[in-house]
Amino acid sequence: xxxxxxxxKGFWKENPIFVIGLGLCPTLAVSSSLANAVGMGIxxxxxxxxxxxxxxxxRSIIPSKIRIPVxxxxxxxxxxxIDKLIAAYSPTLSAxxxxxxxxxxxxxxxxxxxxxxxxKNTVFDSLLDAIxxxxxxxxxxxxxxxxxxxxGEGKLFGHAIPFFKNDPALIMIMAPGGFIIFxxxxxxKRLMAVKGGN
Amino acid sequence: MxxxxxxxxxxxVFIENVVLSQxxxxxxxxxVSNKIDSAVGMGLxxxxxxxxxxxxxxxxxxxxxxxxxxxxxxxxxFILVIASLVQFVEMVVRKVAPALYQSLGVFLPLITTNCxxxxxSLINIKxxxxxxxxxxxxxxxxxxxFFALLIMAGIRERLDISEIPENMKGAPIAFVTAGxxxxxxxxxxxxx
Numbered sequence: 001x002x003x004x005x006x007x008x009k010g011f012w013k014e015n016p017i018f019v020i021g022l023g024l025c026p027t028l029a030v031s032s033s034l035a036n037a038v039g040m041g042i043x044x045x046x047x048x049x050x051x052x053x054x055x056x057x058x059r060s061i062i063p064s065k066i067r068i069p070v071x072x073x074x075x076x077x078x079x080x081x082i083d084k085l086i087a088a089y090s091p092t093l094s095a096x097x098x099x100x101x102x103x104x105x106x107x108x109x110x111x112x113x114x115x116x117x118x119x120k121n122t123v124f125d126s127l128l129d130a131i132x133x134x135x136x137x138x139x140x141x142x143x144x145x146x147x148x149x150x151x152g153e154g155k156l157f158g159h160a161i162p163f164f165k166n167d168p169a170l171i172m173i174m175a176p177g178g179f180i181i182f183x184x185x186x187x188x189k190r191l192m193a194v195k196g197g198n
Numbered sequence: 199m200x201x202x203x204x205x206x207x208x209x210x211v212f213i214e215n216v217v218l219s220q221x222x223x224x225x226x227x228x229x230v231s232n233k234i235d236s237a238v239g240m241g242l243x244x245x246x247x248x249x250x251x252x253x254x255x256x257x258x259x260x261x262x263x264x265x266x267x268x269x270x271x272x273x274x275x276f277i278l279v280i281a282s283l284v285q286f287v288e289m290v291v292r293k294v295a296p297a298l299y300q301s302l303g304v305f306l307p308l309i310t311t312n313c314x315x316x317x318x319s320l321i322n323i324k325x326x327x328x329x330x331x332x333x334x335x336x337x338x339x340x341x342x343x344f345f346a347l348l349i350m351a352g353i354r355e356r357l358d359i360s361e362i363p364e365n366m367k368g369a370p371i372a373f374v375t376a377g378x379x380x381x382x383x384x385x386x387x388x389x390x
Contacts, residue, residue, distance in 0.1 A: 024228070025313045029221040072281060076274040084270065099320045102273045106313045108225065175219050176380035183366075183373030190365045 006125055010132030016109045017140035018189045023109040026100050027141060028178040034157050037145035038138065039093045040100065043082045045134025047104050048113060050078035052130035055118040071114045072105070079104045109137060147181050148172050203334050205390050206327075210338025213387055216314050217346040218380040223314030227347060228372055230305070237351035238344075243305040245340030247287065248315055251280050252336035255319040256329055276319055284309055314343060349379060 001009075016022050023044075030040045054074050055062075062070050083101045087094045094101070104110065113133055118126040149155055152172030154165030171177050214220055217227045223244070230240040255276050263269055288306045292299045309315060318339045322332040353375055362371050 024224040025222055025317075028224065069278070069281065072277055073274060076277050080270060080273050083273065099317055099324065102276075102320055103222075103313050103317055105273055105277050106316055171381065171384075174380075174384070175221055176377045176384065178221065179373045179377030179380055183370045183377065186373070187363075187365045187370035190370070194365070 003124075003128055006128040007132045010129070010134075010136035011139060012136070015136045015140055016112075016133050017137060018186055022112050023107040023137065024182075026103060026107060027137075027144065028175075028182055030097055030100050031141050031144040031148055031178060032152070032173040033096075033149045033155075034142060034145045036093070036096055037141035039086070039090070040097060041134070041138025041141050043086065043097075043101060044104055044107060044109070044137055045131070046082050047075060047078045048110055048130040048134045048137075049127065050081075051075045051110055051114055052118040052126040053123055054078075055114045056121060056123045056126035059119050067119065068111075068115075071111060075110050075114070076105050109133060143185060144178070144181055147185075148177055151181075152177055203331065206331055206334050207338040208390055210335050211342040211345070212383065213389060215342040215346055215380075215383050216318065216339045217343055218376070218383045220317070222317040223312050223343060226305075226308060226312055227343075227350065227376070228369065230308075231347055231350040231354055231372070234348065234351045234355060236305075237347045240305045240308075241340075241344030241347045243309060244312065244314065244343050245337070247280075247284060247306070247309045247312075248318055248336045248340040248343075249333060250287065251283055251315050251319055252322055252332050253329070254279055254283055256322055256327075256332045259323050272320075272323070276316060280315055280319070314339065346379070346383075350376065353379075 010016060013019070017024070017027055026040055026044070030036045051071070051074050055071060058070075058074075079102060082104075083094075086097070086101060113129060117129045121129070146156070149157075150161060150164055151169050152174075153170075154161055154168040169177075172181065210216075216222050217224065226240055226244070230236050258275055258279055259272065263272060263275065268275075284306055288299075291306070318336055322335055325335075327335060350372075354372065357371060357375070366374075
């Protein structure tokens with residue numbers, strides 16, 4: 001695989017959310033507005049890059065029997081760093097993401113990439129993989145947030161959009177809207193894959 | 199005191215349902231809701247682990263991290279405590295109650311990465327609950343998860359035999375169903 005393919009595979013073809021179906025809780029919980037989606041995407045990408053590179057560097061030292069606990073400690077370290085950074089530099093984002101920042105620890109995307117990729121590949125490839133998967137995660141979050149914020153609040157990035165702002169369907173920014181929009185988006189992605197295949 | 203605890207319990211089970219309102223623990227909710235049998239097993243395992251984990255993480259926070267001013271180690275210590283607790287519970291159950299292990303065993307390892315467990319532990323600390331309140335909240339959340347999983351499994355068994363458009367089969371229809379279920383649960387919001 002060329003470096004470009006390594007980087008771009010996560011964007012769409014192996015998108016962690018829509019195709020592999022990992023890391024669903026933060027996806028649905030923080031996608032009620034685009035600002036939150038971007039914030040969460042950046043936080044998760046930071047953790048992915050940090051943990052993927054660190055694990056790839058240490059992959060020959062970590063005994064394979066206890067690798068999962070070691071991975072979790074490394075991931076938790078980077079999560080704590082980004083948690084404190086967001087709390088210090090953007091208290092509003094920190095308040096609206098709430099417990100979902102510490103919950104990045106149990107985001108299966110990160111442990112999944114550590115186990116499936118970083119544990120077996122070079123540092124540079126792991127870096128590309130982390131950036132690609134992080135961007136793919138952010139893209140998926142933004143897709144969901146786009147529809148939820150537009151339909152639920154009539155806004156995009158907090159700016160009111162004509163026509164949509166008159167009667168927003170509030171339920172779309174609450175939990176039920178997240179489930180329904182996500183279900184419809186996976187169906188759409190499948191439909192596109194089928195059409196593209198023909 | 200008693201009334202407050204009942205309020206915490208009802209809020210945890212219905213109003214702030216861990217899956218349908220707080221969106222925690224989706225992986226098992228979607229992954230293990232195909233059959234009612236496995237849904238019951240998973241639900242019971244989650245209630246059990248949630249109760250244990252809440253007591254232990256609450257104690258770690260209040261007896262170790264707070265006195266030593268090590269708050270920033272919260273995330274790392276909680277996840278390690280939960281992971282080792284799950285491992286420990288699995289070993290004890292296998293030794294002491296082989297019959298129970300037969301039905302719960304396969305679900306226990308999956309629970310480490312269930313964000314409901316870490317999520318509820320963090321919420322207990324965030325809301326400043328004491329040990330009793332934290333335990334009641336965890337029990338309520340576990341029961342809420344159990345109910346949501348059971349209802350979902352019942353619906354999905356029926357979905358299996360209905361006609362669904364090709365692209366909506368599996369995960370998409372499950373999420374739309376969960377959305378409708380969550381809408382129904384919003385009806386509880388005026389309860390307390």
